[in-house]
C-alpha cells in the first residue's frame with residue numbers, strides 16, 4: 001500500500017489550472033459581469049434562455065436531460081447573481097471544437113456579453129490545444145466581428161458526419177458555417 005501523502009491542492013494550483021471565473025466591466029453601466037463554468041443549479045435558467053431562441057430557430061432545442069449530461073461544456077455570464085447568458089464548447093477531436101448554445105438574455109444584448117463569453121470559451125479551447133473553432137449560425141455578422149469567417153459546411157467533415165449520425169438533414173438549413181483558426 002502506498003504511504004505517499006495525498007496531494008493537497010492549493011489555491012495557486014487551482015488558479016493555474018483554471019482561469020475562470022473572470023469579470024468584465026459592462027460598458028454602459030460599468031457593472032461587473034462574471035463569466036464562469038456552469039453549475040448543475042444553472043440548468044433550469046439555461047433551459048429557459050435557450051427555449052425562446054430555439055423556438056425562433058436560432059439555437060437547437062435542448063431537453064433538461066441533455067443540458068444536465070452536457071453541463072460541463074457550458075460557460076455562463078452572471079449579472080447580480082443571475083445567469084444572463086450561456087454558451088457551450090463541444091469537442092470533436094484534439095484540434096476541432098464547436099461553439100454552440102449561445103444565448104444572451106434580451107435585456108443584456110448589445111452590451112458585449114456575447115463577445116466576452118465567446119472569447120472566454122475560445123481561451124478555454126486554446127488551453128485544450130484546439131486549433132479551430134466553428135459554429136453554425138444565423139448570426140454571421142456577430143461571429144465575423146469576433147474574427148470568424150464563413151466557409152462551406154463541407155469544410156468541416158466532422159460536423160457533416162456528426163449530423164449524419166444524429167439523423168440531422170441540413171438541406172433546408174439557413175445557417176452559415178463560420179470558423180476561426182486559433183493561431184498562436
Ligand SMILES: CC(C)(COP(=O)(O)OP(=O)(O)OC[C@H]1O[C@@H](n2cnc3c(N)ncnc32)[C@H](O)[C@@H]1OP(=O)(O)O)[C@@H](O)C(=O)NCCC(=O)NCCS
Nearest residue numbers: 053058102103104109110111112113114115137141142145
Ligand atoms: C447573437 C448574440 C449572441 C449576440 O450577443 P450580444 O451580447 O448581443 O453581442 P455583443 O454585444 O457582445 O456584440 C459583439 C459584437 O458583435 C456585433 N453584433 C452583435 N449582434 C450583431 C448582429 N445581429 N449583427 C451585426 N453585428 C452584431 C456588435 O455590434 C459587437 O461589435 P463590436 O464588439 O465589434 O463593437 C445575441 O444577440 C443572442 O443571444 N441572440 C439570440 C440567440 C442567437 O442568435 N444565438 C446565436 C446562436 S449561434
